[in-house]
Amino acid sequence: xxxxxxxxxxxxxxxxxxxxxxxxxxxxxxxxxxxxxxxxxxxxxxxxxxxxxxxxxxxxxxxxxxxxxxxxxxxxxxxxxxxxxxxxxxxxxxxxxxxxxxxxxxxxxxxxxxxxxxxxxxxxxxxxxxxxxxxxxxxxxxxxxxxxxxxxxxxxxxxxxxxxxxxxxxxxxxxxxxxxxxxxxxxxxxxxxxxxxxxxxxxxxxxxxxxxxxxxxxxxxxxxxxxxxxxxxxxxxxxxxxxxxxxxxxxxxxxxxxxxxxxxxxxxxxxxxxxxxxxxxxxxxxxxxxxxxxxxxxxxxxxxxxxxxxxxxxxxxxxxxxxxxxxxxxxxxxxxxxxxxxxxxxxxxxxxxxxxxxxxxxxxxxxxxxxxxxxxxxxxxxxxxxxxxxxxxxxxxxxxxxxxxxxxxxxxxxxxxxxxxxxxxxxxxxxxxxxxxxxxxxxxxxxxxxxxxxxxxxxxxxxxxxxxxxxxxxxxxxxxxxxxxxxxxxxxxxxxxxxxxxxxxx
Numbered sequence: 220x221x222x223x224x225x226x227x228x229x230x231x232x233x234x235x236x237x238x239x240x241x242x243x244x245x246x247x248x249x250x251x252x253x254x255x256x257x258x259x260x261x262x263x264x265x266x267x268x269x270x271x272x273x274x275x276x277x278x279x280x281x282x283x284x285x286x287x288x289x290x291x292x293x294x295x296x297x298x299x300x301x302x303x304x305x306x307x308x309x310x311x312x313x314x315x316x317x318x319x320x321x322x323x324x325x326x327x328x329x330x331x332x333x334x335x336x337x338x339x340x341x342x343x344x345x346x347x348x349x350x351x352x353x354x355x356x357x358x359x360x361x362x363x364x365x366x367x368x369x370x371x372x373x374x375x376x377x378x379x380x381x382x383x384x385x386x387x388x389x390x391x392x393x394x395x396x397x398x399x400x401x402x403x404x405x406x407x408x409x410x411x412x413x414x415x416x417x418x419x420x421x422x423x424x425x426x427x428x429x430x431x432x433x434x435x436x437x438x439x440x441x442x443x444x445x446x447x448x449x450x451x452x453x454x455x456x457x458x459x460x461x462x463x464x465x466x467x468x469x470x471x472x473x474x475x476x477x478x479x480x481x482x483x484x485x486x487x488x489x490x491x492x493x494x495x496x497x498x499x500x501x502x503x504x505x506x507x508x509x510x511x512x513x514x515x516x517x518x519x520x521x522x523x524x525x526x527x528x529x530x531x532x533x534x535x536x537x538x539x540x541x542x543x544x545x546x547x548x549x550x551x552x553x554x555x556x557x558x559x560x561x562x563x564x565x566x567x568x569x570x571x572x573x574x575x576x577x578x579x580x581x582x583x584x585x586x587x588x589x590x591x592x593x594x595x596x597x598x599x600x601x602x603x604x605x606x607x608x609x610x611x612x613x614x615x616x617x618x619x620x621x622x623x624x625x626x627x628x629x630x631x632x633x634x635x636x637x638x639x640x641x642x643x644x645x646x647x648x649x650x651x652x653x654x655x656x657x658x659x660x661x662x663x664x665x666x667x668x669x670x671x672x673x674x675x676x677x678x679x680x681x682x683x684x685x686x687x688x689x690x691x692x693x694x695x696x697x698x699x700x701x702x703x704x705x706x707x708x709x710x711x712x713x714x715x716x717x718x719x720x721x722x723x724x725x
Contacts, residue, residue: 222415222454224447225424226375228439229410230388232398233342234275234365240341241269241312241494246364248404253347253358261363263308268493271296273515275365276497278397279319279339281520282367285391285527286334288323290517292499296339296491305344305357313340315488319497325391326529327383333372342366345405361405367398373412373424378443382436385409390528390551402434409433411443414460415450425450426460430474433467442467446474531556539563539588548596555595558617562591565621582628591624598638602645614648623651630711636660662711669702669710673718676701687723695719 236246242260250256260267283290297315318338324331344362346355369388375381389407392400400407410433414425428450430442450460465474500514509516526534528550535546535556549556566587574581623644627637632655643654655661663669676698677684687694695716702715 221418222425222447222451223418224376224443225373225414225416226377226381226443227373227412228369228371228375228381228384229412230369230385231342231408231410232367232369232392232400233406234278234367235396235398236272236274236278236365238272239363240272240275240339240365241363244363247360248364248399248401248406250360253356254360256360257362261307262359269312271494271497272365275339276319276515277520278365278395279337279367280499280515280517281395281524282369282392282397283320283323283337284517284521284524285395286320286323286325286337286369288334288337289321290499290501291317291319291321292501293317294319294497294499296494297488298491299340300487301485303343304355305346305359305362307344307359307362311340311343312491312494313488314338317496319499325384325387327380327387330374330380332374332384335370335372337367337369340366340368373414378440378447381411381443382440385436385439386551387528390553393553394525394528396525402436405434409436409439411439411446413443413446413450415447415454425454426462428460428462429464430467431464431477438467438469441472442474445472449474539592540585541588541592545592545596549592558620559591559595561617562595562621562624563588565617566591566624569621569625582625587624587628590628591620594620594624594627594637594641598641599645602642614646615644616648619644619648619650626651626655630713631655631662632660633662633712636662659707659709661709663706663709669706669715669718670722672705672710673702673715673722676705677719677722684723695723 233248234246238244239246239256239261242258244258244261245256247256260269280290294314295317296312298310299313299315300310302309315338318336320337322336323334325334326332342361342364344357344359346357348355371384375384389400389402392398392407398406402408411430412427413430414427416423416425428446430446433439433442446465453460461476461479463479464477466477467474495513498512498514499517500508500512501517502508503518504512504514504516508514531550532546535541535549536543541549549559566582567584570582570584570587623637623640626632626640627634632640636655636658639658639660640651640654643649643658644651647654680698680701683694683697687698698719699712699716702710702719703712
């Protein structure tokens with residue numbers, strides 16, 4: 220390839236607040252009735268004044284801390300002027316010169332992707348295009364919802380890397396609880412800025428093309444891959460790349476031209492005169508400071524910071540020695556990850572009790588953790604849809620799941636029986652020991668009892684025993700089968716085989 224892609228991302232996320240950004244209307248992304256959550260302020264009636272939603276500001280600052288951003292002590296809102304039918308004011312209240320969060324970064328698989336800024340603005344309304352009609356309708360329920368925008372430096376180099384960046388950002392938003400970031404509902408939208416430059420030219424960047432309103436991670440990756448191919452073909456033919464905004468056609472798997480790209484000066488930014496600047500203090504406040512100053516204190520936000528995905532990956536590896544693919548599943552699915560740790564905590568208490576007893580071997584924690592993760596991310600996933608993972612906690616308690624893992628570890632049930640028990644537990648939420656007893660799934664591991672049964676099997680199959688002693692190995696499998704038949708499948712096959720070996724050698 221003669222060209223190097225230069226890719227930057229712009230990601231919008233609707234914030235999870237009770238009310239809109241500049242008025243008291245309900246912020247409800249699930250509202251189905253058009254134009255229900257509206258008022259004179261968010262509809263920009265003459266004489267109305269906006270007020271700042273402090274919780275939205277704090278959520279952006281929280282995101283900035285998670286992404287290693289420089290936090291601005293002074294920030295202000297600006298008017299971004301452009302006309303569009305779903306923009307009630309004829310301008311958008313946004314941030315330009317003084318965003319809440321300055322430069323930061325996010326590591327993606329060991330590579331540092333620099334973040335230019337994170338700022339806060341209001342969302343637009345939504346146009347509804349009725350099929351076969353020559354008009355569009357406007358729903359203003361979304362107009363004025365707090366919208367956070369993250370802008371990266373052009374550090375990304377492929378569709379796959381861009382996709383992973385967006386996925387990681389979504390996970391962080393969910394961990395912080397600042398946004399549900401559901402792409403299907405439009406709560407997170409991605410835009411790509413991409414250009415190609417000749418590999419031999421280190422200083423001159425290519426012409427930038429923007430791909431707007433990508434509503435899935437797959438679309439982010441595929442649109443970039445397509446655009447790299449499209450621009451490469453044009454450059455090879457010595458044709459110019461138009462600086463433009465393009466869309467993504469999911470059915471055709473191609474980008475298409477929408478309009479010539481605007482420059483920042485086209486928006487005629489100027490400070491929003493109706494809103495005061497935001498002051499953020501990095502100092503430790505006194506009670507008097509809180510009463511006197513109209514400031515947001517960064518220390519208060521830092522106290523609410525949760526464990527972040529990168530830290531959780533490292534801890535799961537160190538504490539539980541899980542493989543990376545399982546760690547990724549438990550980190551990406553926050554509910555499932557927390558459920559795993561509750562089960563692990565139950566198992567830790569059991570191991571402590573067993574270690575206190577006088578016995579040669581206590582259960583190995585790491586084997587228990589791996590067994591738990593295997594059943595959570597493989598067997599349990601077979602029974603559930605991804606959307607149902609949050610229901611697992613309600614259907615199967617951590618104590619019951621831990622009890623099942625103990626039974627498997629202690630060889631009280633075999634793998635097949637464990638899967639049957641888990642299926643019943645998922646349907647009924649029952650206790651695994653009771654289920655195993657009722658369904659006759661407990662393995663028979665008592666040596667003395669098995670010896671009596673095996674003795675009977677040997678007596679009843681004298682010819683097969685003779686064949687085995689003459690070197691017919693298949694005869695042993697037949698005898699094990701007879702033992703399983705006599706015990707209705709409840710014999711521990713490993714213990715049964717060991718006892719058979721000893722008796723047949725006599």
